[in-house]
Amino acid sequence: xxxxxxxGSHVSVxxxxxxxxxxxxxxxxxxxxxxxxxxxxxxxxxLLKYTSAATLVKGINGFEAEFKKSETSFHLTKPSAHMSDxxxxxxxxxxxxxxxxxxxxxxxxxxxx
Amino acid sequence: xxxxxxxxxxxxxxxGKPVTLSCSQxxxxxxxxxxxxxxxxxxxxxxxxxxKDFNNEADTPDNFQSRRPNTSFCFLDIRSPGLGDAAxxxxxxxxxxxxxxxEQFFGPGTRLTVL
Numbered sequence: 001x002x003x004x005x006x007x008g009s010h011v012s013v014x015x016x017x018x019x020x021x022x023x024x025x026x027x028x029x030x031x032x033x034x035x036x037x038x039x040x041x042x043x044x045x046x047l048l049k050y051t052s053a054a055t056l057v058k059g060i061n062g063f064e065a066e067f068k069k070s071e072t073s074f075h076l077t078k079p080s081a082h083m084s085d086x087x088x089x090x091x092x093x094x095x096x097x098x099x100x101x102x103x104x105x106x107x108x109x110x111x112x113x
Numbered sequence: 114x115x116x117x118x119x120x121x122x123x124x125x126x127x128x129g130k131p132v133t134l135s136c137s138q139x140x141x142x143x144x145x146x147x148x149x150x151x152x153x154x155x156x157x158x159x160x161x162x163x164x165k166d167f168n169n170e171a172d173t174p175d176n177f178q179s180r181r182p183n184t185s186f187c188f189l190d191i192r193s194p195g196l197g198d199a200a201x202x203x204x205x206x207x208x209x210x211x212x213x214x215x216e217q218f219f220g221p222g223t224r225l226t227v228l
Contacts, residue, residue: 009153034216036219041122041201041221041222041224042221042222043117043119043203043205043219043220043221043222044156044203044205044217044219045219046216046218049215049216090155090156099144099161099163099207099209100158100161101158101217103155103156104155105154105155106153106154106155108153
């Protein structure tokens with residue numbers, strides 16, 4: 001069965017600092033991975049997705065993620081944090097054949113001035 | 114803009130009083146999902162429709178039911194809300210014809226309060 005693990009329920013950075021949110025996956029088949037962002041009292045918005053085309057995936061708002069099979073990781077990064085990046089971030093893997101998203105537990109990003 | 118719409122955004126109901134949440138989409142996607150998200154938790158899938166085919170998650174309580182009268186609309190009915198049903202309810206859609214692994218599009222959610 002597919003699963004994802006997000007390390008760190010909270011990550012705090014200063015404005016302008018590097019953002020690194022960690023996600024490790026477990027999958028018996030080549031995975032398809034997603035990062036979603038959720039702002040308070042809002043739905044989930046897709047940041048980026050990995051579907052085996054390229055290992056470095058660029059998304060919206062300056063975020064990117066690199067798929068590393070050897071490390072079973074799909075960490076999300078952004079070179080310079082902005083106050084507007086403060087939100088909850090979810091890593092997810094899709095369950096092939098069942099068409100369901102399996103979410104990680106989420107990481108809340110806090111950005112201080 | 115094509116989108117997923119949820120009404121109302123905030124819903125207050127009383128313990129045991131039936132409530133219906135609605136979702137509509139202009140994306141013309143075949144698949145629609147309902148999730149429950151409690152505070153500081155990941156969304157939890159309740160059920161989904163593939164066209165008119167209803168797929169219930171094994172651990173979804175019988176208290177939760179759904180209707181999809183047409184492609185555009187989907188409803189979540191909570192027959193007898195309990196205090197534990199207070200949560201954000203998210204609707205999502207997906208277009209399987211554009212690839213099996215494409216993303217789900219989420220609505221803004223309905224926050225349900227049970228008094």
